[in-house]
Amino acid sequence: MTKRPEKVADQDLVKVLAREVVHRVAPGELRTFRFTSEAYFADPRRALKGDRASDGVVGSGVTEVVEALTPVVLAVSSEVALYLAGLYAVRGASRAGRAASEAVRRLIRARSDDDAPGAQGPILELRTAEERHEVRRIVEEVMARNGYAEELAREIADALTEAGPEAGSEDP
Template sequence: MTEDDLLVAEVAKALLERAADAEPAVTAERRAFDVLSEAYFADPKRALAGNGNGGGYLKFGLPGIEELLTPVFLAAGAEVVKYLSGRVEGFSRKTVRRILSRPAPREVPQLTVEQWAYVRTVVENSLMQHTKMSPQRAETIASAVVGDGIAGPDRAA
């Protein structure tokens, strides 16, 4: 994987960790993250292409495979990296890990309300575009991913 791929994977992994609040099934998926990432980067289009008859993502042919969030978060991560890399000073794998941790340490760059809103929109749109997910479920997961990001930790109820 390239350095850019590693950065995208870092973002996707952080998104997946945050999604666990809304999707308990993510726990098992986290263990397969590295394998799913390799398959995604080998052929992103194939990784995201559901064929409607059990093949789903990555063409493993397993029932329910279309429910995997890793390929979707990798696609979303690529867009988030492209957006944030020009807007967050010192954007790197280390800062991604720290920015997206809960709570983010104060000494690392913090995302603005607008940047968090963008991340939420990207995640929500990716979930609806690449899965058979309802808008309500996509919104719930996107909210879990963003967490206090839009309101800010000081403004959260």
């Protein structure tokens, strides 16, 4: 089972990765990304709990559920970053903390500000099918643990890895 981190050492890395995912799957939340990410890192459990309760106007008979994706995308990104940093720390025994984070940062496909939401291609340029599979598993686990639909988990996993669990090239 994946760790459930309260905080991640390299919050900047998590934010970079999460921003790319939000740009792809919930671009309307980019306006509030900074505020939401600050709230998430201050108290991840509270941010993940969010405002899933109804927020109806008294006496109106109208109830609206307010649910932002950014907090769960930050949770997903935290766990994916931890997995990849651990993987790269093991691969290069001399690499410690910051160097592993830099190795992970290089896996994030740069997006230009001109890229439209829904841009094609993976956010992470993973090297092996095993890495893609594990990232997808982490996404599905975190999303399920937080009560999100499988379809949304697949959309986020596709954005991170490619359009499907077995897409892309195999090990060189």
